[in-house]
Amino acid sequence: MSYEYIITSTDGRVGIVQFNRPKALNALNRELMAELMAALDVFDADDDIGCMVITGNEKAFAAGADIKEMANAAPVDMLDNPFIDYWDRLRRIGKPVVAAVSGFALGGGCELAMACDMIIASETARFGQPEINLGIIPGAGGTQRMTLAVGKALAMEMVLNGRFLTAAEALQHGLINRVVPTELYLAEAIKFAAEIAARAPVALRLGKEAVNAVYEMPLQAGLAHERRLFYMLFSTEDQKEGMDAFINKRKPEWQGK
Ligand code: CAA
Numbered sequence: 001m002s003y004e005y006i007i008t009s010t011d012g013r014v015g016i017v018q019f020n021r022p023k024a025l026n027a028l029n030r031e032l033m034a035e036l037m038a039a040l041d042v043f044d045a046d047d048d049i050g051c052m053v054i055t056g057n058e059k060a061f062a063a064g065a066d067i068k069e070m071a072n073a074a075p076v077d078m079l080d081n082p083f084i085d086y087w088d089r090l091r092r093i094g095k096p097v098v099a100a101v102s103g104f105a106l107g108g109g110c111e112l113a114m115a116c117d118m119i120i121a122s123e124t125a126r127f128g129q130p131e132i133n134l135g136i137i138p139g140a141g142g143t144q145r146m147t148l149a150v151g152k153a154l155a156m157e158m159v160l161n162g163r164f165l166t167a168a169e170a171l172q173h174g175l176i177n178r179v180v181p182t183e184l185y186l187a188e189a190i191k192f193a194a195e196i197a198a199r200a201p202v203a204l205r206l207g208k209e210a211v212n213a214v215y216e217m218p219l220q221a222g223l224a225h226e227r228r229l230f231y232m233l234f235s236t237e238d239q240k241e242g243m244d245a246f247i248n249k250r251k252p253e254w255q256g257k
Contacts, residue, residue, distance in 0.1 A: 018056070
């Protein structure tokens with residue numbers, strides 16, 4: 001499939017989507033988001049892909065939703081328009097998704113990174129929800145995900161006063177997984193994703209689902225859900241293979257079933 005606003009590639013079992021709107025600092029317009037989701041759906045359905053990486057360029061992961069596209073929107077346009085739903089659709093991708101972030105991850109760009117499962121950042125990454133400067137608030141999960149990640153005090157500063165987090169601060173507050181030198185950020189994210197992609201595919205999907213259930217369910221329901229997923233994995237060949245490989249001191253060979 002050919003795309004205008006993204007570039008897709010693969011590296012072993014890792015599917016990579018790179019935003020390609022550098023002049024607009026990868027501002028997320030409707031077409032870009034549609035292409036992103038189409039590409040992720042293709043990778044999600046491909047048995048040869050185990051994990052995905054979403055990235056931008058060194059200067060910007062994405063500087064937010066496209067302000068020029070939104071500027072004259074009426075509420076009913078926003079309601080009728082599935083644009084913001086794309087961020088929710090990212091949650092429904094079954095395989096793990098890693099955001100490789102350098103430079104600006106602002107507004108909808110920060111929300112997109114947070115909707116991924118893990119974030120690898122360059123030293124120059126900056127995370128922020130500056131919507132207050134536009135007279136609005138985050139609309140694609142920023143008030144919720146940021147607060148769950150970094151806590152109320154800092155989230156309030158970010159949402160109400162447009163405070164940015166450096167990569168080091170984002171790491172310290174648990175928003176991201178690791179910070180790496182800028183020139184290596186994409187290679188490190190792909191390496192990280194490749195390690196994950198080599199693991200048992202069904203367990204990866206269910207592990208992701210179980211962790212994400214924390215955001216959707218009270219503890220008792222989440223624990224019950226985890227237990228059911230745990231039991232379900234005992235119906236897979238990979239569970240038999242993984243335990244047999246451990247007992248016989250050999251490397252497991254995953255079948256993804
Ligand atoms: N939408 C549309 N265009 C954008 C953009 C955005 N979010 N961010 C940057 N651009 C464009 C600029 O308009 C500019 O285009 P022109 O050359 O045609 O003028 C180009 O990208 C380069 O930007 P700057 O000249 O501003 O670059 P800079 O290095 O001086 O500043 C910046 C960088 C601080 C990131 C600044 O561009 C900026 O503040 N951008 C907006 C960030 C923002 O407010 N994001 C939130 C958007 S709203 C949202 O995302 C809602 C939501 O929750 C879904």
